[in-house]
Amino acid sequence: MTDTSMDMTSETGEAGFRDFVALLKPRVMSLVVFTAFVGLMVAPVPVHPMVVFTSVLFIAIGGGASGALNMWWDADIDAVMKRTQSRPIPSGKVTTGEAYAIGMTLSAISVIMLGLAANWVAAGLLAFTIFFYVVIYTMWLKRWTPQNIVIGGAAGAFPPMIGWAAATGSISVESVLMFMITFMWTPPHFWALALFVKSDYDKAKVPMLTVTHGRKATRTHILIYTLLLAPVAIGAGFTSIGGPLYLVLALGMNLWFVKGAVDIWRRDDAQSDADSHKVERKFFKLSLIYLFLHFGALLLEATLRPFGLGGW
Template sequence: MSDTTSNATGLLRSGLPSYLALLKPRVMSLVIFTATVGVFAAPVAVGPLNAILSLLFIAIGAGASGALNMWWDADIDAQMRRTRNRPIPNGQVTPRAALVFGLALSVLSVAALWAVSNALAAGLLAFTIFFYAVIYSMILKRRTPQNIVIGGAAGAFPPMIGWAAATGSVGIESLMLFGLIFFWTPPHFWALALYMHDDYTRAGVPMLTVTHGRAVTRRRILLYSVVLAVISVGVGVSAIGGPIFLAAAVVLNVALLRGAAAISARGEDAAGADRYETERRFFRLTLYYLFTLFAAIWLEAAIGTAGF
């Protein structure tokens, strides 16, 4: 039986839902959303069909990154409560099938995005897949506590790719969108790492909580939250900002900084099931924070297009 036939048989046997899970749908939804904002916030109008196709292929590229990440991290995933039911650890998809699937989608997404938009957008997508699968997953994640800081760039590229698909260029505004996600990522994931500390320790992943301790992690969350708040205000006074964004940023930054300060000041003497409730609340807040700010950028763009 040929490799191609074997892989196709594997797909049918494992079932489509298992392969869809390899794409990390929740992460993909965030990628689609931020890339969409990048497209519509750009100063160049894009036809509906081109916009839809560009976003589809950006999403497929994000899914390819997820599949390659799960292939490489299958041993770690099997040891963590949060990830042990992923398709490879639970035996629904073989590592080889996941690798072939991820590589095939990578090539497809980059080539197709080039065909429907431009070489810059396709190049940025290719670099994003490489960065997430190789730089972050294979090099940074298991070697340095800066894994989330540097690796966060992978999640910050989608709005830049969307902007490039629309304009064929990288503007200062798209770099600001990149910065917004880049500085959002560490406090978001460090909050998760605080209450998933035992999982990362067991899996041997050198998260900041494991290598430097919880106290240092708490202070870093506050530091990055301050930088994030400053960047968000900068976006508000840029060409893609406006009064709606600034109002949202002020309210959200107050909540963000209050939450980060509460985490920074908290000791480790709490006990019981709600020991890390402060961190869980902050983690959820960061999700609302990013979604709301990007939604505000989209709304500002819609108002500007309508001529109000």
């Protein structure tokens, strides 16, 4: 429907405060906040609550800055796809110049403030994460390869590693395992979504696995990545951040997740269309619970450890 009244916003780019907040992709930031917080809290170094708060805040702002720069670069394809047409830039509320300026400014502020609040190892990791998401994923891989979500998913997997580094000043096996859990989780999570969401990626010339290799290949990829994820997630239970509670949860959740992936693999499009992709939708919802519970269990182990109840 067309609004025939004089639309000052599209002519002047006069955005409200909420439009600038939307530029930062707040829903993605919630994942960043949670996993970064867990990464920081499971580290074996006590951290002052104010340092915890500011570290997580600036990691989140760094994530938001990446989102703004992603929207700046992808303004052309966001305008083409129905799913993204209401974003601040395609809808005319924010100009590309404003998005770029906000993204760059917040990137600089978040990295500098994380360095001052915590340490420069964490700040360096945050800077690399922003670079990886904006340059490697958004500018290069996204429009080039159907494996874009696999490699680009690394950007979303860094926050727990940054949180750990904020506390300890270093990287360790435990922080790498937390990274690997999210990294291996991203492909089955996203490809399950791609199976039931009708999105016009091909119109925007973004190579999606469902289009480039077909839906059967996508189902196989989901199964493969889920099978690769399971030992990583379960293995974390045997490290210093794991414990019996985490292990029991990880075993159960991963059995359930693998079963879901097998169910997806065994179906074909006719069966999926017949029940409106019931299995794929269920798997996608499970993937959200999966990640939340794994990191939640790590946090629980860390919380119980001082009382002699968590950990090994």
